[in-house]
Amino acid sequence: MAEIQIKEDAVLDARGLLCPMPIVKTAKAIKELEPGQVLKLVATDRGSVADVPAWAESTGNELLEWHEEGQDFIFFVRKGDGS
Amino acid sequence: MVEMQRVSNQVGEREDVPAALTEEDVRRILRSELEHAATRDAGTKTATFIASKGTLDWAYPPLILATTAAASGMETSIFFTFYGLNIIHKDFERLLKVSPLGNPAMPMPVPMPNFVLGLPGMGPVATKMMKTKFHRKNVATITDLLASAQELGVRLIACQMTMDVFGYEPEDFLDGVEFAGAAAFLAEARRAHVTLFI
Numbered sequence: 001m002a003e004i005q006i007k008e009d010a011v012l013d014a015r016g017l018l019c020p021m022p023i024v025k026t027a028k029a030i031k032e033l034e035p036g037q038v039l040k041l042v043a044t045d046r047g048s049v050a051d052v053p054a055w056a057e058s059t060g061n062e063l064l065e066w067h068e069e070g071q072d073f074i075f076f077v078r079k080g081d082g083s
Numbered sequence: 084m085v086e087m088q089r090v091s092n093q094v095g096e097r098e099d100v101p102a103a104l105t106e107e108d109v110r111r112i113l114r115s116e117l118e119h120a121a122t123r124d125a126g127t128k129t130a131t132f133i134a135s136k137g138t139l140d141w142a143y144p145p146l147i148l149a150t151t152a153a154a155s156g157m158e159t160s161i162f163f164t165f166y167g168l169n170i171i172h173k174d175f176e177r178l179l180k181v182s183p184l185g186n187p188a189m190p191m192p193v194p195m196p197n198f199v200l201g202l203p204g205m206g207p208v209a210t211k212m213m214k215t216k217f218h219r220k221n222v223a224t225i226t227d228l229l230a231s232a233q234e235l236g237v238r239l240i241a242c243q244m245t246m247d248v249f250g251y252e253p254e255d256f257l258d259g260v261e262f263a264g265a266a267a268f269l270a271e272a273r274r275a276h277v278t279l280f281i
Contacts, residue, residue: 016221020151024231027154059156 006064006076008040009033015044015072022048023055026077030061033079038064041075048073129275130157131268136281137166139179139213139225145281146170146228152277153235161232162268164242167281168249171239171256175225180210233259240267 012029014022022043029039041052049066052075056063060080067074121127130152134145145161153159163171169178183189183200189209199205217224223231232239240261241251253262272278 018220018222020147020154021223021227021231024150024154024235027156027235055151055155 006038006040008076009037011040011042013042014048015042017043018045019047019051023051026052026055027059030059030077030079035079035081037079039077039079041077043073043075044071046073048075052077124276126274126276128157129271130159130277131271131275132159132161132278133268133280134161134163134167134170135165137169137178139181139210141281142170142175142179142225143228145279146225146232148279148281149237150228150231150235153232153237157277159235160238160240160271162240162242162263165245168241168245168251168256170225171229171241171260172251173255173257175229175257179225180206181213182206183209229257233257 010029010033012025014025017025022041022045026039026041029041033039041048043052045051052066052073053063055061056077062078062080064076064078066076130149132145132149134142136142145167149159149161169175172178181189183191183195183205184197229239238261239257239259240263241253241256243262243264246252246262253260
């Protein structure tokens, strides 16, 4: 996989949390950002691999990239204009 | 262009239809119009749930779905009816229990016949077991989920009729709980694409 350097504006550590808390906290964290800013989400919930893209699509935020790092799932979400 | 127009006229089509419009164009336009309509449709942004069960295990699904719906930008409400009222009762911590009796799906440390599961004390043991297991796995508590739901603006609505049947008063419920009946739920449900009875 090509290494793309994405610079985040905020980090949310959701490690150890299970459904629905990673999404609930992500929604809260993205609210604090300005459109175009990027949130880095670190989660250990395997369900977030399906849930974060689905949430991003239904809220008009853009999932730029995600990957696994050891036990962690790392997502970069850019805030859209809508939410 | 002139050539195509002539051909169209020959087969009796209307002259004002641009001859260059292909099937692919039509599909593309239709797709974008449909997407547009979906985003304008308020129903895609509204979710309403009925919570009818009052056990600890069944308190989770409506709260999980409602908090997630609200976190996904949907206007969300939950109607609590019958035993579901337990979930928003001020004393929910004590009221929400699980029973292993008549629930063959509940995992037990050792297999137990039903008559043992019916003995006094088995209910509290099962409730304690489930709470401990959830705690160990770091599942959100009902307290956490209720707090998140309220913070996200989920409307918690108690069914007035079942409150009257069970003898509950408005002050028996958490702050912020609203009170309504079937017509209020239906008014909400008819404009929501997501409606679930749990």
